[in-house]
Amino acid sequence: xxxxxxxxxxxxxxxxxxxxxxxxxxxxxxxxxxxxxxxxxxxxxxxxxxxxxxxxxxxxxxxxxxxxxxxxxxxxxxxxxxxxxxxxxxxxxxxxxxxxxx
Amino acid sequence: xxxxxxxxxxxxxxxxxxxxxxxxxxxxxxxxxxxxxxxxxxxxxxxxxxxxxxxxxxxxxxxxxxxxxxxxxxxxxxxxxxxxxxxxxxxxxxxxxxxxxxxxxxxxxxxxxxxxxxxxxxxxxxxxxxxxxxxxxxxxxxxxxxxxxxxxxxxxxxxxxxxxxxxxxxxxxxxxxxxxxxxxxxxxxxxxx
Numbered sequence: 001x002x003x004x005x006x007x008x009x010x011x012x013x014x015x016x017x018x019x020x021x022x023x024x025x026x027x028x029x030x031x032x033x034x035x036x037x038x039x040x041x042x043x044x045x046x047x048x049x050x051x052x053x054x055x056x057x058x059x060x061x062x063x064x065x066x067x068x069x070x071x072x073x074x075x076x077x078x079x080x081x082x083x084x085x086x087x088x089x090x091x092x093x094x095x096x097x098x099x100x101x102x
Numbered sequence: 103x104x105x106x107x108x109x110x111x112x113x114x115x116x117x118x119x120x121x122x123x124x125x126x127x128x129x130x131x132x133x134x135x136x137x138x139x140x141x142x143x144x145x146x147x148x149x150x151x152x153x154x155x156x157x158x159x160x161x162x163x164x165x166x167x168x169x170x171x172x173x174x175x176x177x178x179x180x181x182x183x184x185x186x187x188x189x190x191x192x193x194x195x196x197x198x199x200x201x202x203x204x205x206x207x208x209x210x211x212x213x214x215x216x217x218x219x220x221x222x223x224x225x226x227x228x229x230x231x232x233x234x235x236x237x238x239x240x241x242x243x244x245x246x247x248x249x250x251x252x253x254x255x256x257x258x259x260x261x262x263x264x265x266x267x268x269x270x271x272x273x274x275x276x277x278x279x280x281x282x283x284x285x286x287x288x289x290x291x292x293x294x295x
Contacts, residue, residue: 066272071203091205
């Protein structure tokens with residue numbers, strides 16, 4: 001049951017993160033896959049543990065604001081869905097979304 | 103510690119190479135000696151004898167106080183090193199920007215690279231980023247330029263650009279080292295800009 005709850009939470013966090021302006025996509029982890037696993041399903045880019053929800057993001061480039069500000073906005077969206085857990089944001093990469101200004 | 107580890111590995115590998123070569127030479131009977139006569143040739147017989155005496159004394163409980171002291175010191179030293187290695191806090195892989203926010207080293211490397219290569223004279227740049235337990239990254243940039251360029255001016259140009267770019271991105275930098283090296287354009291990523 002807890003696995004299902006984690007999966008549900010991870011899905012909600014994924015949606016909230018992707019709905020944040022400036023986020024290009026979710027990352028998949030650098031050294032190990034960052035994902036929450038459930039029966040026959042996994043949510044990549046979100047790792048739910050007992051006391052933390054870790055979100056791996058790829059930010060869009062050029063950045064409209066510094067990374068810490070973007071991370072704060074993501075955290076604001078994610079926190080209400082994190083079930084009281086601390087939200088950790090990991091910016092894995094920057095992905096060019098527009099050639100303007102490059 | 104890294105230097106010590108490297109030294110140990112180099113000595114070990116050198117020993118293995120020497121062992122392999124000598125075994126090969128002896129296998130082809132090129133050495134002119136019998137393999138069994140090597141300890142005598144190298145004068146190891148007395149060392150074997152000493153070792154034999156030592157083990158016999160240890161088994162018989164007849165070790166002298168100096169030997170016991172040395173053994174205890176060696177054991178304690180080994181134990182301390184073992185504990186130090188087991189409980190050493192790992193170096194973080196990601197750079198802490200602020201509480202709960204991290205950025206990967208490769209992201210910083212890409213940004214610093216792009217900033218360094220904005221300087222027209224820079225033909226290639228290599229960036230190395232180290233994470234720390236505290237907030238901030240240690241960034242080291244090596245920029246390659248053509249021979250005859252004003253390296254001290256270029257060093258400050260590159261430093262300024264990288265610093266500015268990382269500040270725009272919001273990456274806290276605890277140290278930024280820039281080296282400008284003269285290079286042959288045929289060996290760099292970009293030959294002409």
